[in-house]
Amino acid sequence: MMRQFELVERVKRYYPEANEDLLNRAYVYAMRAHGSQKRASGDPYFSHPLEVAAILTDLHVDDQTIAAAILHDTIEDTGTTREDIANRFGENIADLVDGLTKIKKLDLVSKKAAQAENLRKLLLAVAADARVLLVKLADRLHNMRTLHFVPPDKRARIAEETLEIYAPLAGRIGMQDMREELEDICFRVLMPDAHLMMTRRLQALRERAGGLIELIERDLKAKLLANSILGEIKGREKRVYSIWRKMERKSISFEQLSDVFGFRVIVGTAEDCYRALGIIHQAWPFVPGRFKDYISTPKQNDYRSIHTTVVGPKHQRVELQIRTREMDAVAEFGIAAHAAYKEGGSQPNGGGESNAYRWLRRTIELLAEGDNPEEFLEHTKLELFQDQVFCFTPKGLLIALPRGATPIDFAYAVHTDIGNNTVGCRINGRNSPLISELQNGDEVEILTTVGQVPPAAWESLVVTGKARAAIRRATREAVRKQFVGLGRRIVERAFSRAGKTFSEEKLVAALPRLARATLDDVLTAVGRGEMYSGDVVKAVFPDFREEVSKAAAPGTGAGWFGVQGAEKLKFKVPGQESSTGSIPIRGLSDDLPVRFAPNGGAVPGDRIVGILTPGEGITIYPIQSPALVAYDEEPWRWLDVRWDVDEHDPRRFGAQLTISVINEPGSLAEIARVIADTDANIDNIAMRAKTADFREMILDIEVWDLKHLTAIISELRAKPLVANVERVIG
Structure with missing residues (x-):
C-alpha cells in the first residue's frame, strides 16, 4: 500500500504548489474512517482510495481532486457525513465527494432504475465540476482491475455496466487509453473465449511480423530527420476489444484489418504535422478513403490529429496518427489535460475550460430534463456513446451528431424550437426527406413553420437523446x-x-x-x-x-x-x-x-x-x-x-361502404371511376368472394359530408354491375 509521503511526492513532482497539509489530512482522515474494513480481495479497504488517487496522479490532476479521491468512499461506506467533509476540507471537496456518493436508500422499482438514478446524480455533479468524472473513472478503473475477486454473477453485471456507460464516457471526454483498458477488461469478463481467440491471433500476427514495428519506427524517424523535422515515433498494437468490435461492426475478417499496427508521429507544430504527412505519403502509398484531418476539424472532445493509413514495409498496412505534443496530451488524457475543470478553480497549469467539458456539461444539462431515471439512462446512452458525423448549418456552424442521425436530429441539435417547428429540409441545397441519414460534411438547411407539433412517430426516427426527449415532451x-x-x-x-x-x-x-x-x-x-x-x-x-x-x-x-x-x-x-x-x-x-x-x-x-x-x-x-x-x-x-365545420377550411371525413358487384373484369375500375368522378377519395379497399358470380368490396372512402356520401351511394347503385350498396355504421 502506498505510503503517505509517497503520495505527496507524486503530486509535488508535477504540481509543486500542491497543498501538502491538505493531502496529509485527507490521507489520515480516510484511513481512520475506513478502519478495519476489507475489500473482496482481503486487502485493507483503504488501499482502494489510495490506488484511485495514484491513477489520478498519472493524469496530473490538482490537489483538491487527489484529496477527493482519497475521501470518495467515506460518505458511502463509513459514518462520515457531507457536513463532516465540508467542515474539515471545505465545500469544494465536499461537493466532489457528494457527487460520487451513490444513492442507496431510494425507493426504486428496479436495478435499472437504481443504476439510472445513480448515473443521473453523477452526471449532474459532473455538469457542475468535471473533476467528479475523473475521480469516478479512476475509481471504476481500479475496481475493474480487481474484478476477479468479485463473485461471478456480480462480476458480469459490473462489466456490462462499465462497457455500456463508463468506457464510452471515458472515450467521449478524450481519455482513450483509459477507455481501451476498461473495454479490454470487460471483454475478458463477458466474452472470455472471444478474448482468448483474439489474443492468440494477435500474438501470431506479432510473431509473423517480426521486428516490423521497430523497422517502421526507424524508417519514419530517418525520413523526418532528412527533412529537418524533429519528431517522436511511438509504435503500438490495436487492443483486442477494438479489433473485435471493428470486425463485428464491419463484418470483416482479422486478415482484412488495416490498422492492427499503428504509429503516433509527434512533432513540434501543426505546420510540421502537414509537412510530415506529405513526406510519409511520398515514401509510402496511402490507402484511399483512410485519411481524416481532425486538426482542421477537431472532434467535440478536443481531439486533434491527422489520421492516414499507408502500405508500409513488407506490404503491411499501418495506421499513422500525426499530431503535436499538446494534441497528444489531449488525446491521451482528454479533459484531464486541460487545467480548468471548474471555472475559478485552483489549477496547476491555468487555462480555459475545454471544449470537451463545455459540450459535456451542455449535453448533461439537456439530458437532465428527462422525466424519469430510465429515460435519462436511455438518452445518455444515445447522446454520449455513438460514433459521430459532422454536418454544417448554412451559416457554417458545425453540428456533431451520432452516426445514423437524421435532419430531425440536426434540427433539435440547433434548437428545440427549430426541431418542434420542422416541416422539411434541404441537404446540400436539394430538397430531401426528413428521414435521410446524414453523412459527414453535409450542409443541412431546416425548413420550419410556426405552430407545428412534431408527430409522435418521429420518436422512432431519431437517434439523439435530445430529439427523442423533446418530441416526447411536445x-x-x-x-x-x-x-x-x-x-x-x-x-x-x-x-x-x-x-x-x-x-x-x-x-x-x-x-x-x-x-x-x-x-x-x-x-x-x-x-x-x-x-x-x-x-x-x-x-x-x-x-x-x-x-x-x-x-x-x-x-x-x-x-x-x-x-x-x-x-x-x-x-x-x-x-x-x-x-x-x-x-x-x-x-x-x-x-x-x-x-x-x-x-x-x-x-x-x-x-x-x-x-x-x-x-x-x-x-x-x-x-x-x-x-x-x-x-x-x-x-x-x-x-x-x-x-361545427368551418366553411373556409373544408376537410374530408371517413366513411365505409360495402358494395356487392358482378364478378367480371373491370368491375373494380368502374367503382373507382365513380369515386373519382364524384370528388371522393379511396383510403382503403378489400375484396372477398361472396358467390361464384359476385364479389363484395369493402371500401373506406373520404367524403365532405352526408349529402356527398348519399350522392356517391346513388351513383354506385345506378351502375348495372352493382347489385347492392350499403353504408357501414359501426
Missing part, C-alpha cells in the same frame, strides 16, 4: 392541451346547467378541495374522464345539490348531462341543433382529443353523440350506431356533441 404537451380544452368545455357546460357562472378565479380557490395543484390539472382530469364535472361545481359551490337520475353514476366519471339525466340524453337528437350546451366537433383537429368510430366513422350531417373513454378522449358515433348499446349501463360517458 407530444405530451399537445395531448395535455387537448384534454385541457375538452375539460374546459365540459366544466363550463356543467356550471351552465347548474345555473352558475364559470369563473377561473373561483375554481383556482377551490383547488385544495379538488386535490389538484393547478387549474390545468383539474381541466385535464375532467377531460381524461378521471374527475366528474359535477364534483368541480360542488368544490366551488359546496351548497349546490344536483338532481341525477338513477341510471347515472356521477361519482364514477365525467358525465355531461348533470340534471338532465341519462334517459333524456339518449332520446335527444344532438347534432342538428345549434345547442350552446354541445361540444363543437370539427374532425381530427388539434384542439380536442377526438377520434371517430371504427368501421364506419361519422360525417357532417349525421346526428352524432360522443363517448368519453377515460385517458383517451372522445369517440364520435352516429346516433343510430348499434355500438352505442354497449354503453347503456355507463351513461356518464355520453357527451352531447355537434358538428
Whole structure:
C-alpha cells in the first residue's frame, strides 16, 4: 500500500504548489474512517482510495481532486457525513465527494432504475465540476482491475455496466487509453473465449511480423530527420476489444484489418504535422478513403490529429496518427489535460475550460430534463456513446451528431424550437426527406413553420437523446392541451346547467378541495374522464345539490348531462341543433382529443353523440350506431356533441361502404371511376368472394359530408354491375 509521503511526492513532482497539509489530512482522515474494513480481495479497504488517487496522479490532476479521491468512499461506506467533509476540507471537496456518493436508500422499482438514478446524480455533479468524472473513472478503473475477486454473477453485471456507460464516457471526454483498458477488461469478463481467440491471433500476427514495428519506427524517424523535422515515433498494437468490435461492426475478417499496427508521429507544430504527412505519403502509398484531418476539424472532445493509413514495409498496412505534443496530451488524457475543470478553480497549469467539458456539461444539462431515471439512462446512452458525423448549418456552424442521425436530429441539435417547428429540409441545397441519414460534411438547411407539433412517430426516427426527449415532451404537451380544452368545455357546460357562472378565479380557490395543484390539472382530469364535472361545481359551490337520475353514476366519471339525466340524453337528437350546451366537433383537429368510430366513422350531417373513454378522449358515433348499446349501463360517458365545420377550411371525413358487384373484369375500375368522378377519395379497399358470380368490396372512402356520401351511394347503385350498396355504421 502506498505510503503517505509517497503520495505527496507524486503530486509535488508535477504540481509543486500542491497543498501538502491538505493531502496529509485527507490521507489520515480516510484511513481512520475506513478502519478495519476489507475489500473482496482481503486487502485493507483503504488501499482502494489510495490506488484511485495514484491513477489520478498519472493524469496530473490538482490537489483538491487527489484529496477527493482519497475521501470518495467515506460518505458511502463509513459514518462520515457531507457536513463532516465540508467542515474539515471545505465545500469544494465536499461537493466532489457528494457527487460520487451513490444513492442507496431510494425507493426504486428496479436495478435499472437504481443504476439510472445513480448515473443521473453523477452526471449532474459532473455538469457542475468535471473533476467528479475523473475521480469516478479512476475509481471504476481500479475496481475493474480487481474484478476477479468479485463473485461471478456480480462480476458480469459490473462489466456490462462499465462497457455500456463508463468506457464510452471515458472515450467521449478524450481519455482513450483509459477507455481501451476498461473495454479490454470487460471483454475478458463477458466474452472470455472471444478474448482468448483474439489474443492468440494477435500474438501470431506479432510473431509473423517480426521486428516490423521497430523497422517502421526507424524508417519514419530517418525520413523526418532528412527533412529537418524533429519528431517522436511511438509504435503500438490495436487492443483486442477494438479489433473485435471493428470486425463485428464491419463484418470483416482479422486478415482484412488495416490498422492492427499503428504509429503516433509527434512533432513540434501543426505546420510540421502537414509537412510530415506529405513526406510519409511520398515514401509510402496511402490507402484511399483512410485519411481524416481532425486538426482542421477537431472532434467535440478536443481531439486533434491527422489520421492516414499507408502500405508500409513488407506490404503491411499501418495506421499513422500525426499530431503535436499538446494534441497528444489531449488525446491521451482528454479533459484531464486541460487545467480548468471548474471555472475559478485552483489549477496547476491555468487555462480555459475545454471544449470537451463545455459540450459535456451542455449535453448533461439537456439530458437532465428527462422525466424519469430510465429515460435519462436511455438518452445518455444515445447522446454520449455513438460514433459521430459532422454536418454544417448554412451559416457554417458545425453540428456533431451520432452516426445514423437524421435532419430531425440536426434540427433539435440547433434548437428545440427549430426541431418542434420542422416541416422539411434541404441537404446540400436539394430538397430531401426528413428521414435521410446524414453523412459527414453535409450542409443541412431546416425548413420550419410556426405552430407545428412534431408527430409522435418521429420518436422512432431519431437517434439523439435530445430529439427523442423533446418530441416526447411536445407530444405530451399537445395531448395535455387537448384534454385541457375538452375539460374546459365540459366544466363550463356543467356550471351552465347548474345555473352558475364559470369563473377561473373561483375554481383556482377551490383547488385544495379538488386535490389538484393547478387549474390545468383539474381541466385535464375532467377531460381524461378521471374527475366528474359535477364534483368541480360542488368544490366551488359546496351548497349546490344536483338532481341525477338513477341510471347515472356521477361519482364514477365525467358525465355531461348533470340534471338532465341519462334517459333524456339518449332520446335527444344532438347534432342538428345549434345547442350552446354541445361540444363543437370539427374532425381530427388539434384542439380536442377526438377520434371517430371504427368501421364506419361519422360525417357532417349525421346526428352524432360522443363517448368519453377515460385517458383517451372522445369517440364520435352516429346516433343510430348499434355500438352505442354497449354503453347503456355507463351513461356518464355520453357527451352531447355537434358538428361545427368551418366553411373556409373544408376537410374530408371517413366513411365505409360495402358494395356487392358482378364478378367480371373491370368491375373494380368502374367503382373507382365513380369515386373519382364524384370528388371522393379511396383510403382503403378489400375484396372477398361472396358467390361464384359476385364479389363484395369493402371500401373506406373520404367524403365532405352526408349529402356527398348519399350522392356517391346513388351513383354506385345506378351502375348495372352493382347489385347492392350499403353504408357501414359501426
